[in-house]
Amino acid sequence: MAAFGSFALLIALALAAYNLLAGGFALRLIATGQPARISPERLADTARRAGIAGFLAVTAAAFALIWSVFTNDFSIAYIMEHSNRALPGPYKFSAMWSGQEGSLLLWAWLLAAFGFVLRLRHKTDVKLYAYAGSILAGVQVFFLLLLNFAAPPFALLRGAIPDDGNGLNPLLQYPEMVIHPPMLYLGYVGFSVPFAFALGALMMRYPGEKWIKITRVWTLVTWLFLTAGIFLGMHWAYAVLGWGGYWGWDPVENASFMPWLTGTAFLHSVMMQEKKGMMKSWNVWLIFSTFLLTLLGTTLTRGGLVSSVHAFAQSSISTWFIVFMGIVLAVCIFTYILHRDHLKSEQHMESLVSRESSFLFNNLVLLTACFVILWGTLFPILSEYVQGTKVTVGAPFYNRVAIPIGLFLLFLTGVGPLLPWRSTSLKSIKRNFVLPVIALWAAVIVCFAVGVNPWKGGQFSSGNFYALVAFAVSAAVMTAITSEFLRGAGVISRQTGRNLAVGMWLLTRRNTRRYGGYIIHIGVVIVVVGLAGAAFNTTQEQELGLHDHMTIGPYTLEQVGATQDSNLNYNSEYAMLDVYRDGKKQFQMTPEKRVYLASQQPQTMVAIHSLPSWDLYVVYEGTNPDSGQPIIKAFLNPLVGWIWAGLVIIIWGTFIALVPSLTPQTASLRVPAVRTIPTEPVLKGGD
Amino acid sequence: MRSRWMKVAQATALAVAVCFSMGATDSNARYYDLNHRMMCTCGCAQLLGECNHVGCTQSGEELTLLRTDIASGMGDKEILAAFSTKYGATVLAAPGTHGFDLVAWIAPFAVFAAALLGTILLIKRWSGLSALKAEAAAANPQLETPADVERRDRIRRETGVDGGF
Numbered sequence: 118m119a120a121f122g123s124f125a126l127l128i129a130l131a132l133a134a135y136n137l138l139a140g141g142f143a144l145r146l147i148a149t150g151q152p153a154r155i156s157p158e159r160l161a162d163t164a165r166r167a168g169i170a171g172f173l174a175v176t177a178a179a180f181a182l183i184w185s186v187f188t189n190d191f192s193i194a195y196i197m198e199h200s201n202r203a204l205p206g207p208y209k210f211s212a213m214w215s216g217q218e219g220s221l222l223l224w225a226w227l228l229a230a231f232g233f234v235l236r237l238r239h240k241t242d243v244k245l246y247a248y249a250g251s252i253l254a255g256v257q258v259f260f261l262l263l264l265n266f267a268a269p270p271f272a273l274l275r276g277a278i279p280d281d282g283n284g285l286n287p288l289l290q291y292p293e294m295v296i297h298p299p300m301l302y303l304g305y306v307g308f309s310v311p312f313a314f315a316l317g318a319l320m321m322r323y324p325g326e327k328w329i330k331i332t333r334v335w336t337l338v339t340w341l342f343l344t345a346g347i348f349l350g351m352h353w354a355y356a357v358l359g360w361g362g363y364w365g366w367d368p369v370e371n372a373s374f375m376p377w378l379t380g381t382a383f384l385h386s387v388m389m390q391e392k393k394g395m396m397k398s399w400n401v402w403l404i405f406s407t408f409l410l411t412l413l414g415t416t417l418t419r420g421g422l423v424s425s426v427h428a429f430a431q432s433s434i435s436t437w438f439i440v441f442m443g444i445v446l447a448v449c450i451f452t453y454i455l456h457r458d459h460l461k462s463e464q465h466m467e468s469l470v471s472r473e474s475s476f477l478f479n480n481l482v483l484l485t486a487c488f489v490i491l492w493g494t495l496f497p498i499l500s501e502y503v504q505g506t507k508v509t510v511g512a513p514f515y516n517r518v519a520i521p522i523g524l525f526l527l528f529l530t531g532v533g534p535l536l537p538w539r540s541t542s543l544k545s546i547k548r549n550f551v552l553p554v555i556a557l558w559a560a561v562i563v564c565f566a567v568g569v570n571p572w573k574g575g576q577f578s579s580g581n582f583y584a585l586v587a588f589a590v591s592a593a594v595m596t597a598i599t600s601e602f603l604r605g606a607g608v609i610s611r612q613t614g615r616n617l618a619v620g621m622w623l624l625t626r627r628n629t630r631r632y633g634g635y636i637i638h639i640g641v642v643i644v645v646v647g648l649a650g651a652a653f654n655t656t657q658e659q660e661l662g663l664h665d666h667m668t669i670g671p672y673t674l675e676q677v678g679a680t681q682d683s684n685l686n687y688n689s690e691y692a693m694l695d696v697y698r699d700g701k702k703q704f705q706m707t708p709e710k711r712v713y714l715a716s717q718q719p720q721t722m723v724a725i726h727s728l729p730s731w732d733l734y735v736v737y738e739g740t741n742p743d744s745g746q747p748i749i750k751a752f753l754n755p756l757v758g759w760i761w762a763g764l765v766i767i768i769w770g771t772f773i774a775l776v777p778s779l780t781p782q783t784a785s786l787r788v789p790a791v792r793t794i795p796t797e798p799v800l801k802g803g804d
Numbered sequence: 805m806r807s808r809w810m811k812v813a814q815a816t817a818l819a820v821a822v823c824f825s826m827g828a829t830d831s832n833a834r835y836y837d838l839n840h841r842m843m844c845t846c847g848c849a850q851l852l853g854e855c856n857h858v859g860c861t862q863s864g865e866e867l868t869l870l871r872t873d874i875a876s877g878m879g880d881k882e883i884l885a886a887f888s889t890k891y892g893a894t895v896l897a898a899p900g901t902h903g904f905d906l907v908a909w910i911a912p913f914a915v916f917a918a919a920l921l922g923t924i925l926l927i928k929r930w931s932g933l934s935a936l937k938a939e940a941a942a943a944n945p946q947l948e949t950p951a952d953v954e955r956r957d958r959i960r961r962e963t964g965v966d967g968g969f
Contacts, residue, residue, distance in 0.1 A: 477923055485916045492911055511898060522912075
């Protein structure tokens with residue numbers, strides 16, 4: 118199977134190279150109109166077909182690796198290092214992305230799959246798709262070169278073949294790890310597609326903004342995958358690492374967050390290009406940057422340039438990535454300089470306070486946040502270079518710098534949709550902002566009433582202060598979005614005689630993109646409320662003998678037993694804790710510590726009891742070597758559940774935004790009365 | 805009137821300064837604050853107060869030292885300096901506020917301020933250009949080409965009922 122896999126990768130490389138060269142040559146012939154012995158259209162089509170065949174070849178290689186994992190083929194070094202016989206079936210899939218070589222193969226396979234779909238849909242716009250397909254082939258050539266020459270996944274083990282493998286990293290033996298990395302990779306790789314379309318459209322001086330419409334679904338789906346991947350990673354960190362948090366500003370986390378920020382900026386600003394012909398150069402560079410950041414993230418973490426708590430696969434491939442990034446950047450700059458006159462804006466902004474400018478400020482804040490994270494991630498390297506000593510840039514830095522920026526972004530989330538296009542008047546501002554401002558101050562008063570204030574124990578607490586601001590701004594943003602919904606739904610409800618809920622449904626269906634976007638914003642607000650809860654986390658650590666108690670918040674934990682268990686994969690020991698509230702037993706928690714047999718590595722398995730108000734989070738830290746008693750660490754983490762609920766709302770909103778709006782024709786068929794509604798003043802977001 | 809506003813502003817600034825300068829006096833709060841300003845040196849890349857991985861060889865020692873330092877009456881700066889001397893500069897979870905380290909703190913805000921200023925100036929320039937164009941179009945209606953009319957109609961159409969986000 119190793120030979121089959123290696124051969125499939127070689128074939129895939131040859132096909133990708135043909136796709137790139139033949140496709141590029143054909144497009145050059147078409148662009149210059151030079152005569153040739155072969156029809157350039159036919160040549161371009163052979164390149165496209167090579168791309169399709171390339172997908173089959175990479176799929177064969179991926180299949181070979183999975184097959185080798187499941188058949189315990191420890192003659193392959195990668196399988197020996199990342200799997201073992203007792204590894205449960207679902208985690209055998211995880212072995213594919215637990216190491217460097219497998220991760221790169223997953224990347225190449227996903228890229229080939231995206232390319233496969235793109236090439237099948239080429240009739241949408243044959244020429245543009247040919248450009249995009251050739252650019253994707255160029256990216257694919259890079260990954261296949263890596264897989265064939267720098268990080269081959271089918272390299273054979275030297276010496277005697279062991280009877281069993283080293284096993285999978287225990288941190289990865291968690292259900293979410295079966296889906297979290299593929300989600301992230303779908304996000305990373307997916308941005309290659311809008312990048313290829315943007316670069317292709319610029320190269321061919323594509324007329325109009327149709328390419329944006331074509332790539333909109335690609336970009337939104339990719340963004341959704343990246344968002345879901347990041348949140349799944351947060352949940353995994355929360356449930357597995359056992360420190361009570363979900364985001365540690367680790368370089369690996371930062372690497373995923375940076376392209377998310379620029380991708381989000383692109384999703385917003387691209388609307389300006391679509392609707393008003395503005396910000397064309399900006400958008401092109403946003404998508405170029407997003408793609409480059411996905412590569413940079415991989416370079417930083419996989420290449421070992423910065424240390425990370427969960428960079429599972431480090432090697433010396435950073436040189437390859439740096440060279441490739443240099444080539445990509447050079448191509449982008451060259452193409453941009455050559456065709457920048459094609460990107461002249463058709464319109465200019467007319468006012469500092471308008472929907473257009475809010476998009477620009479939104480982009481500014483998102484990019485500043487991206488810069489802060491990039492700066493923080495790279496500063497240790499910079500510091501070592503400048504002053505000879507490495508410094509740590511950890512959570513305290515990001516919390517001080519990134520949180521104010523994030524709160525400003527949240528503020529813009531509420532303000533933007535309330536501003537009309539082009540320009541606004543003071544009267545309009547007053548009318549649209551009255552309710553949100555009332556909600557903001559009401560939230561401040563409620564927060565003070567329930568004890569959320571910046572003075573904790575007589576001293577100023579920046580965490581509490583930020584939480585207070587976050588709650589207040591969230592209330593204002595939620596009010597702003599809800600009032601937008603209600604205003605539109607109210608008009609439809611009055612005109613059609615249906616109730617308000619139906620009015621909201623019809624309103625959303627008539628402009629899924631706008632109202633899907635609003636729902637995403639609601640999800641973001643819910644997430645922010647959940648994040649703000651972290652300011653009030655409490656923790657308690659105690660050695661608990663049999664029937665000993667510890668108290669945290671309203672709960673009392675009683676140790677009623679400590680026991681052991683084992684299976685073929687790991688040995689475990691865990692404590693059984695009865696949890697009481699107001700003197701009544703509520704439930705039992707069993708925090709656990711495992712030692713995996715193959716790798717002999719320990720791992721905590723946290724017990725979490727989740728409520729909307731808080732999570733009771735209990736870690737079994739092991740036993741005191743002197744007394745032999747279990748040491749229990751308990752956290753009471755307010756509002757964590759809101760973060761995961763927010764993700765669900767974000768996913769829901771994205772799906773709505775992906776659904777086509779009812780056109781006037783279909784709307785008139787389904788909702789006869791709506792045709793007569795004077796909706797314009799309602800749907801303009803206030804004017 | 806103006807002097808009254810000045811007094812109000814000064815009083816507010818003073819109140820804010822007092823609030824921010826109130827130091828942590830409670831030793832538990834200081835302990836929590838300081839162990840979240842330092843890293844565990846075992847290589848786990850976690851904050852000292854949050855390192856709980858099984859079998860950590862460093863965090864226990866560091867936390868004990870921290871409690872001892874607080875009990876001995878050392879100030880926050882002294883404690884951080886002592887840890888930095890003993891374990892190296894990487895024990896501090898964030899860059900310092902002197903020398904080149906200060907750049908780490910200044911750069912993000914400087915970039916944000918410059919970008920904000922640049923954006924405002926750009927929009928102002930654009931709005932000036934738009935106003936000039938509108939004046940020229942009003943003075944000479946023939947300047948408005950059919951393409952302009954079509955574009956304007958498209959914008960009106962798209963920013964209307966089904967005008968997207």
